[in-house]
Amino acid sequence: MSRYILALDQGTTSSRSILFDAAGRIVALAQREFTQHFPAPGQVEHDAEEIWATQTATIDEALRTAGATPADIAAVGITNQRETTVLWDRATGVPVAPAIVWQDRRTADVCARLREAGHEAEVTARTGLLLDPYFSGTKLAWLLDHVPGARARAERGELCFGTIDCWLAWKLSGGKHHVTDASNASRTLLLGLRTGQWDEHMLGLLRIPRACLPTLRPSSADDGLRARIGGVEVPLTALAGDQQAALFGQACLEPGMAKNTYGTGCFMLMHTGDAPLMSKHRLLTTIACTQGPLQYALEGSVFVGGAVVQWLRDGLGFVEHASEVEALAASVPDHGGVYVVPAFTGLGSPHWDPFARGAIVGITRGTTRGHIARAALEAIAFQSAELLAAMQLDAGRPLRELRVDGGAARNDLLMQFQADLLGVPVVRPAITETTALGAAYLAGLAVGYWKSTAEIARQWRVERRFEPRIARDAAAARMREWAKAVERSRGWAGG
Numbered sequence: 440m441s442r443y444i445l446a447l448d449q450g451t452t453s454s455r456s457i458l459f460d461a462a463g464r465i466v467a468l469a470q471r472e473f474t475q476h477f478p479a480p481g482q483v484e485h486d487a488e489e490i491w492a493t494q495t496a497t498i499d500e501a502l503r504t505a506g507a508t509p510a511d512i513a514a515v516g517i518t519n520q521r522e523t524t525v526l527w528d529r530a531t532g533v534p535v536a537p538a539i540v541w542q543d544r545r546t547a548d549v550c551a552r553l554r555e556a557g558h559e560a561e562v563t564a565r566t567g568l569l570l571d572p573y574f575s576g577t578k579l580a581w582l583l584d585h586v587p588g589a590r591a592r593a594e595r596g597e598l599c600f601g602t603i604d605c606w607l608a609w610k611l612s613g614g615k616h617h618v619t620d621a622s623n624a625s626r627t628l629l630l631g632l633r634t635g636q637w638d639e640h641m642l643g644l645l646r647i648p649r650a651c652l653p654t655l656r657p658s659s660a661d662d663g664l665r666a667r668i669g670g671v672e673v674p675l676t677a678l679a680g681d682q683q684a685a686l687f688g689q690a691c692l693e694p695g696m697a698k699n700t701y702g703t704g705c706f707m708l709m710h711t712g713d714a715p716l717m718s719k720h721r722l723l724t725t726i727a728c729t730q731g732p733l734q735y736a737l738e739g740s741v742f743v744g745g746a747v748v749q750w751l752r753d754g755l756g757f758v759e760h761a762s763e764v765e766a767l768a769a770s771v772p773d774h775g776g777v778y779v780v781p782a783f784t785g786l787g788s789p790h791w792d793p794f795a796r797g798a799i800v801g802i803t804r805g806t807t808r809g810h811i812a813r814a815a816l817e818a819i820a821f822q823s824a825e826l827l828a829a830m831q832l833d834a835g836r837p838l839r840e841l842r843v844d845g846g847a848a849r850n851d852l853l854m855q856f857q858a859d860l861l862g863v864p865v866v867r868p869a870i871t872e873t874t875a876l877g878a879a880y881l882a883g884l885a886v887g888y889w890k891s892t893a894e895i896a897r898q899w900r901v902e903r904r905f906e907p908r909i910a911r912d913a914a915a916a917r918m919r920e921w922a923k924a925v926e927r928s929r930g931w932a933g934g
Contacts, residue, residue, distance in 0.1 A: 441513035443505070444883045445673070446875035449494055449519040449603050450681065451540065451703040452749070456497035457872060458505050458512075459879040461888065463898045465872060467507075469500035476537060481544035481784065481793075481932070484537035487525045490603065491610050498668060509671035514661075515611075516677030516882030518684040518874050519603035520703075521626045524578040526589065526651075527606070529599050532614050536586045538603075539578040542704075542742055542784040546577035547793035558644060565641060567625065567632040567715060567724030571791055573740065575602060576628030576645045583646070596650035602627070604678045605653045611666035611675060618664065619653040621733065622683040625726035632715050632724060635733050658683070658728040659881040676885035679728050681874045682706040686736060687728045688877030689842045689868065690899040692892055697830065697838055699823055699857075700874065701847035704787070705744035707826040708736045709834060720829035721789040728881055737833055739788035739826030743781040745847040747815045750781070757808050765850050768816050771809035776801040778924035779814040786925070789829045796931040800924045819847060820857040821921040827861055840864045844873040851905075858905040860914050869900040 476484040522541035631638040666675040697709040727734040785793035
């Protein structure tokens with residue numbers, strides 16, 4: 440058997456390739472950032488060709504680092520930023536417009552009109568989602584309406600729509616396969632939650648031609664899809680949205696188990712089993728990674744998590760490197776009464792306010808960069824605590840622990856504060872690259888590299904466990920202050 444599994448982890452700000460061995464250990468990792476485009480307030484775009492170029496460059500680099508060749512790869516798995524929307528020419532493979540990123544708010548007014556027309560209840564019942572510009576469906580409709588000739592071409596089957604998994608699979612297969620999986624498709628507003636198939640009512644509501652949609656496949660399957668790497672065809676056996684992949688990589692394979700990923704945004708998922716649990720607290724119901732029958736999860740989405748650290752670095756110039764933020768935040772004993780609400784692109788769960796904007800409140804003459812940095816880090820934990828509170832109410836059960844991953848999960852100050860707010864242990868695994876690890880596990884299972892999910896669960900290891908240190912009434916007081924700060928940011932952009 441070949442020696443490694445290759446995971447392609449295509450995120451919001453960078454493309455990465457990671458080689459894993461049979462023990463689930465990282466053998467080689469390569470990463471390249473790519474350009475973030477902000478053409479207008481509330482709009483975020485990517486160049487899909489640049490994403491492809493950075494992804495292929497990291498594949499080559501990872502293989503070189505490991506001293507490996509494509510023949511050493513048993514299978515490839517793709518995990519990706521989910522709702523980002525690409526539209527390209529089926530004949531040439533060239534995008535017809537910039538990719539619209541999941542953070543983009545340009546369709547907020549469209550979503551508001553659909554809500555006002557009374558459509559949201561049925562949309563949620565059919566898809567598990569809410570009417571918000573976060574999801575791909577209204578982004579695709581916007582492209583079809585604003586790119587000259589796109590709607591007619593899409594109806595004729597001349598254009599392909601896809602999320603980033605679909606785009607990479609198309610490119611890796613040389614344009615032979617236009618496919619996606621249910622974990623990504625369930626984030627489009629176009630998929631039936633219970634059927635796992637494209638929903639005709641939603642296609643009609645959003646005016647999406649079926650001819651431009653990809654073929655659906657399981658998250659993990661060896662069904663003939665091949666990636667051409669260095670002239671060698673390698674089984675491409677896994678496609679999975681990044682958050683569902685992280686749930687799998689964290690071995691949260693049983694109902695009631697939950698994880699939170701601290702990436703560009705923060706995404707908390709709780710496995711709910713083989714039946715969808717519909718939220719009463721404005722969380723999302725989504726399809727988890729599937730090998731056979733559909734599995735489901737409750738999800739809460741924070742749009743700006745680790746991205747607030749990038750803002751401190753790039754927007755405010757507080758630090759030169761993101762890794763320096765923890766020390767800056769620790770340079771003050773507490774937040775000094777300052778709260779940062781990083782609603783740069785609106786608020787996600789449980790508020791769903793696309794018109795909210797960022798705010799810093801509680802500033803005094805004594806406020807320093809350290810206080811703002813600490814408040815920015817704490818904002819990540821506050822937003823995640825809101826998600827867990829809603830999730831526990833929906834699930835009707837308390838959470839025993841929260842498994843964490845993603846870049847910001849390496850920040851000890853943040854993880855301790857998160858445990859303090861939640862009142863449950865926050866558990867960081869030995870491998871925090873669980874999004875890529877989940878994609879690797881899904882790919883490897885399909886080709887027998889790993890034999891079972893039980894084998895995968897046995898490989899999960901704890902690196903550190905953060906226990907709550909503050910009283911529950913003190914945590915509740917901080918959450919009340921946070922809620923006041925959030926209220927100041929609501930509806931700022933109008934609507």
